[in-house]
Amino acid sequence: MNGTDSRDNRDNRDRKERPIRVVVVDDQPLVRAGFAMVLDAQPDIDVVGEAGDGAEALALLDRTAADVVVMDIRMPVMDGVEATKRLGERPDPPKILVLTTFDTDEDAFAALQAGASGFLIKNVPPEEFLAAIRVVAAGDSVVAPRVTRRLLDRFAGQLTPAEPQKADDRLAILTDRERDVLELVAQGLSNSEIAARLYVAETTVKTHFGRILTKLELRDRVQAVVLAYEIGLVRSAG
Known part of the structure; x- marks a missing residue:
């Protein structure tokens, strides 16, 4: 430990x-x-x-x-x-x-x-x-995940995009599956919905997301969604 x-x-x-x-x-x-x-x-x-x-x-x-x-x-x-x-x-x-x-x-x-x-x-x-x-x-x-997504879609123009190299560096420390999970979290899906989409157990999604927070030094789901917008992993629907 x-x-x-x-x-x-x-x-x-x-x-x-x-x-x-x-x-x-x-x-x-x-x-x-x-x-x-x-x-x-x-x-x-x-x-x-x-x-x-x-x-x-x-x-x-x-x-x-x-x-x-x-x-x-x-x-x-x-x-x-x-x-x-x-x-x-x-x-x-x-x-x-x-x-x-x-x-x-x-x-x-x-x-x-x-x-x-x-x-x-x-x-x-x-x-x-x-x-x-x-x-x-x-x-x-x-x-709630969808409330976060709706709010971010509304105010996406206020975000400061990360520099391309810095965004690539942050994504590079994630595994492919962790990147998939982060993208689906940012799209507003709940853990159970992500599990169904990726054909894995919900506990597996929670484990992946915990690792994402640790690797990217984030505190919670809200910060993860904001980061996904900033680095261009997802984009505003507007």
């Missing part, structure tokens, strides 16, 4: 032994209070801090450890996109859930590209909100 595997296993054990630590970032005090109230009512979740803008959030996270940050987009001083980007540059950053109106807030896509693990709609039902926190804390994405 390598050092990374050992650390990941240790982190997973730690999370099972303590609540998920959450920071809520929103410039509206009543919104922050509402989210914090819902979260703190759960025995496995602990709100460890609140902030009114991105700069305040960065300062808070300098002194407070968190597993998940619920991040608004439109805020004064520093918005959620810039805060997400800066957090992603830190070692072992928390997972970021972006708060967005989804259909109208184009900045949400920029936050995804900056490293957010997914999206929450501000009027999301409490049970979905709580489930999203737990999913992201476990290292997964809260954006």
Whole structure:
């Protein structure tokens, strides 16, 4: 077992032994209070801090450890996109859930590209909100595959394509089957659909995808789809 595997296993054990630590970032005090109230009512979740803008959030996270940050987009001083980007540059950053109106807030896509693990709609039902926190804390994405694809198709023009040589280098470290899996993930297929398409077991798809994340140094499915667009493995339908 390598050092990374050992650390990941240790982190997973730690999370099972303590609540998920959450920071809520929103410039509206009543919104922050509402989210914090819902979260703190759960025995496995602990709100460890609140902030009114991105700069305040960065300062808070300098002194407070968190597993998940619920991040608004439109805020004064520093918005959620810039805060997400800066957090992603830190070692072992928390997972970021972006708060967005989804259909109208184009900045949400920029936050995804900056490293957010997914999206929450501000009027999301409490049970979905709580489930999203737990999913992201476990290292997964809260954006459904087809939603990710639709969002990327809509905003593909905002992507910065990778240089051809750099794209080739990244693809070269993948096996042919891993490249097939990445392409199908980026097309919006679920693991079970990919398994059916490739005539393999779903567990095999999960294994391949795990290796893709490791080799390409990606955190989750969302980042994998963004990368596939950036390197030209898939292209916008628009």
